[in-house]
Amino acid sequence: MRRSKSAGGWLCVCVLMVVISAATASPARAQGSTDPNPGALTLTGGFDFANAYFFRGIFQDDTGVVMWPYGDLGFALHSGEGALKSVSVNIGTWNSLHTGDAGSNGPTGKLWYESDFYAGASFGFGTGTTVGVTYTAYTSPNQMFGTVKELSFKVAVDDSGLLGAAAVKPYALLAQELDGQADGGADEGTYLELGIGPGYSLSKVSMTVPVKVGLSLSGYYEGISGDETFGFLSVAGVVTVPFISAPTRLGSWNIHGGVEFLMLGDRNEAVFGDSSHVIGSIGIGLSY
């Protein structure tokens, strides 16, 4: 029951890790090393291990090992100097494999708990502003939850140009469930996430401290006392170390790890049985 819902708040952290790895590789490219992939397609991916999985504060599993293989293919359709700086399309998949109660040690005996497919478009404007729209289908190959289809919109600002090292990179994500529900409730929900992603880069190591809050605008965190607005607060620290400083013919690879502290709202606390949880993760990332 408690895992009768779906997918991935940690997706944001994973994407962040990949973005970080790509970012750390950029200076090396700029320094003149040969770019193995100057074309318009970009591949990012990774494989992470974690001790627990919460999706937007909704408990999924904290037994056994959780593995997250993911991949993203990006198409740079446009880049220019006008008001519209860039247009890109991304398609990708994010997966969660569980050895514990939600996976191979659970009622189905199958490891593959979650498989998400997404497709999105994003538009880059001046002053580091990006607007994106994404369709996501959250599915459970081992039938542990019903498919959830969602349309989300994201506005993000890269304020590095204005604030330099003090940039906080704020964003807002608005998601509307179209069919199926993450909370297994009565109505499709509307979700709002507000976050920042300040980061610091040292010589060969970068660190980010993503902070985010998940809120229900309508029916996203339904519980026995109705819809609760506050879903979770998350603070994490993620360290990324490139394998080598310059991209190779195999692209840029990194190892990354982090710790996330989750504080849950009443509804999510009631489902999980505790008001907070600490999640540790480590993984390998690729940007090509």
Added chain:
Amino acid sequence: MLSMSRVRNNARMLAAAACTTLILASSPAWAQDAPAVDPNPGAVTITGSIDFLNQYMFRGLQQNNTGLVTWPAFDLGVTAYSGDGGLKSVGINFGTWNSLHSGNTGSDGPSGKMWYESDFYATLGFGFGKGTSFSTTYTAYNSPNSGFTTVKEFSFKFAVDDSGYLGKGAVKPYLVLAQEFGTDIGTGQADAGDNAGTYMEIGIAPGYYGISRASIAFPIKVGFSLNDYYELAGEDNKFGFFSVAGIVTVPLGGTSNFGSWNVHGGVEYQALGTTTEFYNGGDSSQVIGSFGIGFSY
């Protein structure tokens, strides 16, 4: 009923053949239209495709009999080594191949879910002189809508690209041996039989290029059970299927910053053996039409 619950692999081969054909077929166009700058000179190659069919047969075993079948596929290739010695190349490939069904084994079936099959595979390949290659592949055939139980398989492929000798008369012969493992009675097997099966496939893939911008290939293959691959009522029938197909590939322009894209379509005729005929509703043959889009970057 059994044919539904035993679902899996066959389509992957057809898709692989189609993809290979596409890639091969588009090579001349690459050469003709190569941009000044290679969009991807690195050691990672990305290929993908989406195909639409009227029927999915896995190595002769019927997987659906109504509705539309859609095959999205994606492959990531890593060139680990290339040289001029006896060992010419070493490559690693990872990929996923999927089958989405609108018919009786998909969204119109008992599960109500479209995603019938999702395969993950990893391949280690070695290229030698004279166009010879050898590869070994691990494949996990999964069914997200529980249309069949997961099948795990190791396969080995030996192939010869005889274009260097025969030019346009090349037939590109190959041999595949596949072994199922981790099975139980009725579980983890393509035929849902009693024992893990050993499969052998022999094929050729002659092709013709330079027909305007299009190319055409005629893959022919025969699938056999070496041991318990096509079980039926306790008996292993050795002959699985014979397949002959025609596939036309048309490049969409030349190579651009987005790589090389093409549209392709084909018709395949399959003559079935005793077991595969049984699971095909008693019909001894099947005609499959397909159409799709592919890219290589």
